[in-house]
Amino acid sequence: xxxxxxxxxxxxxxxxxxxxxxxxxxxxxxxxxxxxxxxxxxxxxxxxxxxxxxxxxxxxxxxxxxxxxxxxxxxxxxxxxxxxxxxxxxxxxxxxxxxxxxxxxxxxxxxxx
Amino acid sequence: xxxxxxxxxxxxxxxxxxxxxxxxxxxxxxxxxxxxxxxxxxxxxxxxxxxxxxxxxxxxxxxxxxxxxxxxxxxxxxxxxxxxxxxxxxxxxxxxxxxxxxxxxxxxxxxxxx
Numbered sequence: 001x002x003x004x005x006x007x008x009x010x011x012x013x014x015x016x017x018x019x020x021x022x023x024x025x026x027x028x029x030x031x032x033x034x035x036x037x038x039x040x041x042x043x044x045x046x047x048x049x050x051x052x053x054x055x056x057x058x059x060x061x062x063x064x065x066x067x068x069x070x071x072x073x074x075x076x077x078x079x080x081x082x083x084x085x086x087x088x089x090x091x092x093x094x095x096x097x098x099x100x101x102x103x104x105x106x107x108x109x110x111x112x113x
Numbered sequence: 114x115x116x117x118x119x120x121x122x123x124x125x126x127x128x129x130x131x132x133x134x135x136x137x138x139x140x141x142x143x144x145x146x147x148x149x150x151x152x153x154x155x156x157x158x159x160x161x162x163x164x165x166x167x168x169x170x171x172x173x174x175x176x177x178x179x180x181x182x183x184x185x186x187x188x189x190x191x192x193x194x195x196x197x198x199x200x201x202x203x204x205x206x207x208x209x210x211x212x213x214x215x216x217x218x219x220x221x222x223x224x225x226x227x
Binding site: 036 | 211
């Protein structure tokens with residue numbers, strides 16, 4: 001079956017620091033890849049996605065590139081803000097239009113002023 | 114109202130109570146999900162409905178009973194819960210777009226079982 005591995009948190013950074021949250025996956029075929037974000041007291045919301053190899057998803061200054069050769073989808077941001085403090089979930093969805101995704105355990109990000 | 118809404122946002126119930134959680138989506142999606150989110154644990158998929166038929170039931174105890182009367186509404190009926198059932202219960206919906214399903218989540222119901 002599919003699986004997603006995310007780096008353990010929490011990740012603690014100062015404002016304007018560079019962020020990387022690692023995500024690797026195992027899956028058959030060509031899954032779609034997602035990053036979701038959960039702000040305190042809220043549900044998850046889609047941050048970005050990529051649906052084929054070498055695609056780059058981007059949103060709100062965050063980026064992630066679909067690397068099929070390393071089965072990775074690392075999340076990056078050049079300069080984090082306090083408002084980016086949240087839990088970030090990597091997820092995959094199997095090819096063929098599966099509507100049941102597999103989520104990672106989530107990585108908590110804490111950004112200090 | 115837009116997106117996915119959930120009511121109530123907070124619920125405290127005793128172990129002998131019966132209550133229901135409600136989820137409504139205003140996105141025209143055809144799949145709906147219940148997840149359980151506990152501290153220090155991975156997100157747990159509980160139930161999936163596609164076109165109002167239950168297609169996934171991940172060994173969830175029978176004290177949780179889902180109901181999907183139409184494509185816009187999803188309920189989770191609760192009875193004789195245990196303290197370990199205290200968690201955030203998230204509802205989500207999705208629709209295929211060019212072979213990809215993106216999920217849209219509600220804000221969750223924070224459940225405390227006393």
